[in-house]
Structures are given as C-alpha cells and as structure tokens.
Amino acid sequence: MPRPARRLNQQSLSSLSSEVCRFLRSAVDQCPAAQYAIELAVSGIEDSDTRSHFTAASKLALLKERNACWDALKWGETRDIPLLQKDVIWNLCGGVFAQSGLPGALRLHQLPSQYRNIQASSWRIPLPNNTYDFIMDPAQDLLALVETPVLIATHNNMKSHVRIRIHLRSIATGQVHPSVINSVRVIDHSLDMQCTWVDLSLQVSSNFLGVLFVAQFETPELATWNWKTGELILTCSSCDITTFSFLTSHLLLVGTVMNESKVIQPRLFVLDLSIPSKIKVTLAADYTCIFGLPAFSLVVKPIKIVIRSDPSPEWKPNPQTQIPFSIAHGQRLFLITICVEEKKKEVSYDLFAPADILLSYVTALPPQTRQHIINWDIWGPTGTRLLKSPPHSIVWTGYVFGSKFVLLVTPPKATAGQPLQTLQVWNFNQLVIKRATALGLENENMHYVNDTTVIKDKVFAKTIRTSLPYSITTRSLPPRSPKESTFTDAMCSEDAIVLATSDRCYLRVLIF
Numbered sequence: 001m002p003r004p005a006r007r008l009n010q011q012s013l014s015s016l017s018s019e020v021c022r023f024l025r026s027a028v029d030q031c032p033a034a035q036y037a038i039e040l041a042v043s044g045i046e047d048s049d050t051r052s053h054f055t056a057a058s059k060l061a062l063l064k065e066r067n068a069c070w071d072a073l074k075w076g077e078t079r080d081i082p083l084l085q086k087d088v089i090w091n092l093c094g095g096v097f098a099q100s101g102l103p104g105a106l107r108l109h110q111l112p113s114q115y116r117n118i119q120a121s122s123w124r125i126p127l128p129n130n131t132y133d134f135i136m137d138p139a140q141d142l143l144a145l146v147e148t149p150v151l152i153a154t155h156n157n158m159k160s161h162v163r164i165r166i167h168l169r170s171i172a173t174g175q176v177h178p179s180v181i182n183s184v185r186v187i188d189h190s191l192d193m194q195c196t197w198v199d200l201s202l203q204v205s206s207n208f209l210g211v212l213f214v215a216q217f218e219t220p221e222l223a224t225w226n227w228k229t230g231e232l233i234l235t236c237s238s239c240d241i242t243t244f245s246f247l248t249s250h251l252l253l254v255g256t257v258m259n260e261s262k263v264i265q266p267r268l269f270v271l272d273l274s275i276p277s278k279i280k281v282t283l284a285a286d287y288t289c290i291f292g293l294p295a296f297s298l299v300v301k302p303i304k305i306v307i308r309s310d311p312s313p314e315w316k317p318n319p320q321t322q323i324p325f326s327i328a329h330g331q332r333l334f335l336i337t338i339c340v341e342e343k344k345k346e347v348s349y350d351l352f353a354p355a356d357i358l359l360s361y362v363t364a365l366p367p368q369t370r371q372h373i374i375n376w377d378i379w380g381p382t383g384t385r386l387l388k389s390p391p392h393s394i395v396w397t398g399y400v401f402g403s404k405f406v407l408l409v410t411p412p413k414a415t416a417g418q419p420l421q422t423l424q425v426w427n428f429n430q431l432v433i434k435r436a437t438a439l440g441l442e443n444e445n446m447h448y449v450n451d452t453t454v455i456k457d458k459v460f461a462k463t464i465r466t467s468l469p470y471s472i473t474t475r476s477l478p479p480r481s482p483k484e485s486t487f488t489d490a491m492c493s494e495d496a497i498v499l500a501t502s503d504r505c506y507l508r509v510l511i512f
Contacts, residue, residue, distance in 0.1 A: 032055070032056040032057035032060050033056040035060055036056045036057075036059055036060040036063070039060060039063050039064065039067075040063070040325065040328075041431065042431045042432060042435055043063065043067055043429070043431075043432065044327065044328045044330075044331030044402060044403060044429050044431070044432075045063065045325045045326065045327060045328055045331075046325060046326055046327070046328040046329070047059070047324070047325050048317065048323050048324055048325055048326060049316070049319070053322075054324045058324075059324040059325060062115050062116075062324055062325075063115075063324075063325060065115060066115040066116075066512065069115075069512050070425070070473075070512060071446060071473060072445060072446075072473070072475070073423055073425060073445065073473055073474075073475035074475075075496075075497070075510040075511055075512050076114045076511055076512065077114070077511050078508055078509060078510055078511065079112075079120065079508075079509045079511065080506045080507065080508055080509070081097060081109055081506060081507045081509060082505070082506050083099065083101070083504055083505055083506055083507065084099055084100070084101025084102055084107065085101040086503075086504045088100055088101045088504075089131070089133060089134065091134060091135055091136055092398040092491055092493060092498065093135070093136050093137060093138060093310070093311070094136075094137065094138035094139055094311065094315070094317070094318075094493075094494075095110065095111045095113070095118065095138065095493050095494055095495055095496070096108055096109065096110055096111065096136065096138045096171070097109045097111060097498070097507070098134070098136060098143075098171075100127060100131065100134075102124070102127075103129070104126060104127055104128075104129060105124045105125070105126065105127050106124065106125050106126075106127040106134075106143075106174070107122065107123075107124050108122060108123055108124070108125070108171065109121075109122045110122070111493060111495060111496045111498075111509055111511070112495070112511055113323075113494070113495035113496075113511070113512070114495075114511060114512065115324075115495070115512065116323045116324060116325070116326070116494075116495060117321075117322055117323055117324065118321065118323065118495065123172075125143075125169070125170075125171070125172075125173060125174030126174040127145070127174070128145065128147065128167070130147050130148045131145050131146070131147065131148075132146045132147060132148040132149065132200070133146045133200045133202065134146065134202075135202035135203070135204055135209075136171055136204075137204045137312070137315075138171055138318060139315055139316050139317055139318050140179075140204075141170050141171050141172055141177065141318070142168065142169075142170075142171065142177060142204060142227070143168075143169040143170065143171045143174070143177075144166055144167070144168055144169075144202065144204065144209055144227065145166065145167040145169060146164065146165070146166050146200060146202070146211075147164070147165040147166075147167070148196075149162045149163065149164055149191070149196040149198050150162065150163045150196065151163075151194065151196050152190075160194055161190045161191060161192060161193065162190070162191040162193045162194070162195070162196055162198065163188070163189075163190060163191075164187075164188075164189040164190070164191060164211075164213070165186050165187070165188055165189075166186065166187040166189070166209070166211075167185070167186055168180045168184075168185065168186075168187070168227055179228050180227070180228055180230075181228065181229055181230070183230070184229060184230030187209075187225055187227070187230055189223060189232075191213055191221060192219070192221070192237070193213070193215050193218040193219075193221075194218070195215040195216060195217070195218055197215060197216070198213050198214065198215045199213075199214045199215065200212070200213060200214075201214075201243065201244065203244065203245060203246055203312070204227070204312060205246035205248075205249050205312035205313055205314060205315075206249040206312070206313075206314045207226050207227060207228055207249075208224055208225070208226060208227070208233065208246070208249065208250075208273065209224065209225050209226075209227040210222065210223070210224040210244060210246065210252065211223055211224075212241065212243070212244050214241075214242070219237050219238065219239050220237070220238065220239065220241040220242070221235065221236070221237045221241075221280075222234070222235070222236045222237075222241055222244055222252075222254065223235050223236075224252070224273060226276075231276060232276070232278055233273050233276045233277075234252075234271065234273055234276070234277060234281075235277075235278075235279075235280040235281070236254075236271065236280070236281055236282070236283055237280055237281075237282060238256075238282050238283035238284070239258075240256035240257075240258050240283055240284075241254055241255075241256060241283055242255055242256060242257060242304050242305050242306070243255040243304070243305055243306050243307045244307065245307040245308075245309050245334065246309075246312055246313050247270060247313065247355065247358060247359065247362070248313045248314075248359070249312075249313050249314045250272065250273045250274045251270055251271065251272060251273065251288070251362065252269075252270070252271040252273060253268055253269070253270060253307060253334070253358070254268070254269040254270075254271060254283065255267075255268055255269075255305040255306070255307050255336065256269065256283070256305065257302035257303070257304065257305050257338065257340075258302060264295075264296045264298070264300065264301075264302050264340075265295065265296075266293040266294070266296070266302070266305055266338050267290050267291065267292060267293055268290065268291040268293065268307075268336070268358075269283055269287045269289075269290055270287060270288045270289045270290070270291070270362055271286075271287055271288065272287075272288050286370070287370070287371060288362065288365070288369060288370065288371075288372070289361070289362060289365060289369065289371070289372040289373065289374055290371075290372070290373045290374065291358065291361070291374050291376075291379060292373065292374060292375045292376040292380075293336075293338070293351070293376055293380070294376055294380070294386065294460050294461075294464045295376075295460065295461040295462070296340060296459060296460055296461060297458060297459060297460060297461050299342065299458065300340040300341060300342045300459050301340060301341040301342075302339075302340050302341075303339040303340055303341055303346060304338075304339050305336065305337065305338050305339070306336070306337045306339075307334060307335070307336050308334070308335040308336075308337070308397060308399070308400045309332055309333065309334045309335070309355070309400060310332075310398065310400055310401050310402075311327065311332070311401070311402075313329060313332065313355070314329060315327075315329075326494065327401075327402045327494055330355065330356050331402045331403050331429065332354070332355040332402065332403070333352060333353070333354055333355070333400055333402065333403045333404070333405065333428050334351075334352075334353045334354070334355060334358070335350055335351070335352060335399075335400045335405060336350070336351040336353060337349070337350050337351075337389060338351065340459060342458070342459055347388070347389075347459060348388075348389040349386060349387065349388055349389055349455075349459075350386070350387050350388075350389045350390070351380075351384055351385070351386050352384060352385045352386075352387075352405065352426075352428055352468065352470070353383065353384045353468075354383070354403065354428055354430070354468070357379065357383040357384070357468075358379075361374050361378075361379055380466065381465055381466055381467065382466075382467055382468065383468060384466050384468050385428075385449075385453060385466045385467070385468040385470060386453065386455060386464055386466045387453060387455075388455070388457075390407050390409075391407075391408075391409075392407065392489070393488070393489040393500070395489070395500075396489040396490075396491055396500045397491075398491035398492065398493070398498070399489075399490060399491055399492060400492065401492040401493055401494060402429075402494070403427055403428045403429040404425055404426065404427050404428075404492055405425070405426040405428075405492075406423070406424070406425050406426075406490045406491065406492040406497055407423070407424040407425075407426065407490060408421060408422075408423060408424075408487060408488070408489060408490040408499065409421065409422045409423075409424060410486065410487075410488070420476075421476070421477045421486070421487060422474055422475065422476050422477065423474065423475050423476075423477060423490065423497065424472055424473065424474050425472070425473045425492070425497075426470050426471070426472050427470060427471045427473070428468065428469075428470045430469065432471070433448055433469045433470065433471055436448065436471070437450070437469075445473055445474055445475060446471055446472065446473045446474075447471070447472055448469060448470075448471050448472075449469060449470050449471070449472065450467075450469045451467075452465050452466065452467040453465070453466050453467070477499075484501075485501035485502050485503045485505065486501065486502045487499040487500065487501055487502075487508070488500055488501065488502045495511065495512050496509050496510060496511050496512060497509075497510040497512075498510075
C-alpha cells in the first residue's frame with residue numbers, strides 16, 4: 001500500500017471507499033455503453049457483430065423494452081400462417097418457419113421482430129418429391145434434405161442395407177449450398193438395417209450435421225458429418241440410444257434409459273467429435289463422461305428419453321441481417337423428458353438443465369479423460385429442476401429456446417369465446433433471477449420459484465430433491481370467437497411465441 005494511505009484510519013478508508021464507489025457507479029450510470037454491456041450480460045444476449053446504425057444508447061433502450069415485453073408477455077402484433085396440409089413436414093429454426101405441402105416446393109416464412117429490425121417475408125424453393133425429412137440453419141443458409149430411405153437388396157438378402165441420401169441446399173435459392181465442395185453435393189450413407197420406416201432426429205451445429213436413425217427391431221445408429229466436406233466424423237451404433245443433442249460444436253449429449261445389462265438406468269453420455277473416426281463404435285466403448293440421472297424403481301418399464309434444446313451451441317444470426325443483438329451462445333437450456341410405464345400407465349418427468357451446468361463438469365475434467373462417471377448426487381440436486389411433465393406436444397416440439405420453456409395451459413372445460421387458456425413462460429436465466437430477487441421485482445404476472453422440489457413418487461428408487469431457481473410468467477390469451485379453433489400447443493423462438501391449433505389449419509404467431 002502507498003505510504004500516504006497507511007496514515008488513514010478505518011473510518012477514513014471507509015469514507016474514501018464509498019466516494020470511489022459512488023464515483024464509479026455514477027460513471028457507469030452515465031455511460032450508455034457500460035449500461036448496455038451490463039444489460040446484455042444479465043439478459044443472456046450478445047451484441048451483433050454486424051455494423052449497423054444503432055448506437056449503444058438506442059440498443060440499450062431497445063433491449064430494455066424487449067425484456068419488459070417478454071417479462072409481461074406483452075406481444076406487439078399477431079400473424080397467422082396457414083398450414084398447407086395436416087401431415088406437413090415442418091421446421092422452426094432461427095426465426096424461420098418452413099413447411100412442405102405444396103407439390104415440389106418448400107414454403108418458408110421469416111418471422112418478424114419489432115425490436116431487432118427483422119421484417120416478415122415468405123418465399124418458396126424447390127423440394128424433391130421424395131423428401132422424407134429436413135432440417136435447416138438460417139444463419140448458415142443451410143437446408144439439409146433427406147431422401148426417402150431405400151432398401152438395397154443383395155444376393156439372398158444376406159447383406160441388404162438401407163440407403164440414405166442427404167442433399168445440402170441453400171435456404172435462399174434451393175440450389176446446392178455454396179459452401180459444399182463440388183465432390184460432395186450429396187451425402188450417401190448405408191444403414192445396417194432392413195426396415196425403411198426409419199424415424200429421424202436431425203441436428204445442425206456449425207459445420208456438423210448429426211442424424212439419429214431409429215427403426216423398430218433394429219439397432220439405432222447415430223452418425224455425424226462435416227456437412228461442408230462430407231467427411232464422416234462419428235458413427236455410433238447401440239440399442240440404448242434414444243436421443244441426442246449438441247452440447248458444444250464438438251461434444252454430443254446422448255440419452256439412454258437402459259444400461260448395457262438391460263437395467264433401467266437413465267443416463268446422459270458425452271461423446272467427443274474432435275477426432276474423426278470412420279470405425280463404427282458402440283456407445284459404451286468410447287465416451288468422455290456420463291451424467292447419471294435419478295434411478296427408477298424396478299416396478300416401472302422404460303419407454304424413452306428425449307432431449308430438446310434450441311438454438312445450437314454456436315448459432316449466430318445471418319451476417320447479412322442488420323440486427324442490434326441476439327441470444328448469447330451460452331444461454332441454452334436442455335429439457336430432458338424421461339417417459340416410463342407404471343401400472344400400464346405412461347408417466348413422464350422433465351429435467352431442466354442449463355448447458356453451462358453440464359459444461360462446467362465436462363471442462364473440469366483433465367485432458368484425455370475417458371469413461372468418467374458424474375453421479376446424479378454430485379451435479380443434479382442444485383444444478384437442475386426435476387418436475388412431473390406439464391403437457392407439451394410430441395409433434396410441435398419447439399417449446400424450448402435459449403433459457404425459456406413455453407407452455408400452453410388449457411383447463412378441461414375450455415370453450416370457444418372464453419379466455420380460459422393461459423400462456424406460461426418459464427425462464428431459467430440465473431442472472432435475471434438473481435437480479436430480480438435482489439431488487440424485489442416480482443409482480444402479479446410473474447413469480448420466482450426458489451423452493452426445493454421434492455418428488456416422492458414410487459416411480460423413483462428414492463426421494464428426489466432439486467432446487468435450480470426459475471421464474472414463471474403467465475398471461476391469459478385473448479377471447480376466441482366461436483368459429484376459432486382451440487390452441488393446443490405452443491412453441492418459442494427468439495422473437496415470437498407460435499401457437500398451433502387443434503385442427504392444424506394454421507399457426508398464430510405472437511410477435512415481440
């Protein structure tokens with residue numbers, strides 16, 4: 001400490017510290033750039049990399065107004081998107097909704113934003129008639145189209161296999177994606193299966209395209225490619241795999257409900273994509289670590305586990321858009337739904353786990369760590385929230401975005417013309433919750449859940465306690481006319497909540 005400061009007594013030091021703190025606080029309060037940086041950090045938002053006409057002060061005002069509207073569920077306008085047919089193939093990603101239904105065409109809708117300078121638009125691109133499924137990433141202008149699987153028979157059917165072809169197109173034009181090398185316009189893959197009725201789960205993260213193939217009486221297979229080069233990065237085949245998601249751009253999170261001995265033991269495997277391998281492996285053969293989940297009792301029968309998270313780990317808005325800000329990379333929530341059968345009745349539980357909680361344990365492992373087990377009691381009780389599943393759709397699956405989970409609550413006797421349906425948004429952003437709790441910002445439409453959830457159901461081997469804080473914001477939907485269909489499901493994107501109707505004739509978009 002400098003010599004003059006040594007002569008100050010405790011009271012003088014305290015007074016000086018207060019003056020310095022007041023000076024710094026005043027400097028921060030009067031600096032829009034500093035205030036904007038703070039609001040970004042707390043909100044889980046990043047400043048846009050693109051050069052725009054927005055100043056720090058104008059972006060701060062926009063961000064605060066945006067946050068206030070989401071906190072009150074006060075949307076600015078509504079738009080309806082007609083659904084072209086009831087069995088439409090659809091995808092909602094990056095504020096773009098895409099649907100098949102027109103012969104040979106894919107219809108895309110850019111959802112608008114009143115706070116991020118995004119205008120509504122729609123367009124069509126060519127779609128092969130044999131399209132089986134697709135996924136897109138508007139930030140990379142990527143559309144991955146999967147052809148209808150084809151069984152390739154051989155002599156005596158001894159080595160028959162299912163052929164999978166994946167086309168890599170531009171969302172804007174429908175033509176071959178410009179980043180794909182010429183020799184790999186189509187990814188051609190052979191599945192060791194005999195059944196062509198294959199359920200697909202597709203995920204895109206940066207340069208990686210992951211696909212999980214599941215068919216009845218067949219061993220599920222998870223494959224990951226570098227979609228720009230066509231290089232096969234990983235092939236994992238195991239009867240235990242039921243779901244997956246990207247934890248980071250080079251780490252996969254894979255869910256199972258059974259262990260190798262066919263004992264009910266739900267787990268989350270972490271697989272490393274940093275070293276490509278063309279050798280097909282089993283799930284138990286090579287993994288970085290396992291996150292244990294609550295153990296079920298022996299009286300239940302496992303059905304499935306499903307992981308939902310959006311956007312992808314390194315998702316960025318399209319650089320051509322002139323937006324002021326967008327969701328931060330680390331602001332991601334994993335919703336892990338575990339379904340079991342008890343006494344011939346299906347029950348499910350939702351585990352809400354922030355990505356940064358999972359990553360904190362993975363990154364703490366020494367380099368080259370393999371097959372490490374992180375028990376539930378270590379990471380789960382304070383880092384997650386386990387609840388009996390509220391109603392959410394298995395069709396309209398976009399109910400998670402960033403740290404938010406959206407839920408539509410419909411009382412059993414809801415009738416047209418009565419405002420009985422309510423929207424709920426659960427937010428697991430811990431910085432927002434800490435600030436609101438410290439400032440006492442709770443209101444009649446929002447409350448914070450800090451108490452521990454205790455589950456004593458006979459489904460589990462023992463009592464489960466979890467305590468990750470979250471907020472719940474509720475708003476009643478406006479009254480419907482007698483001719484309007486009941487809304488059955490809700491989805492969420494960065495700038496909108498999307499409601500699906502019972503007759504699947506249209507979607508209603510609530511724009512923020």
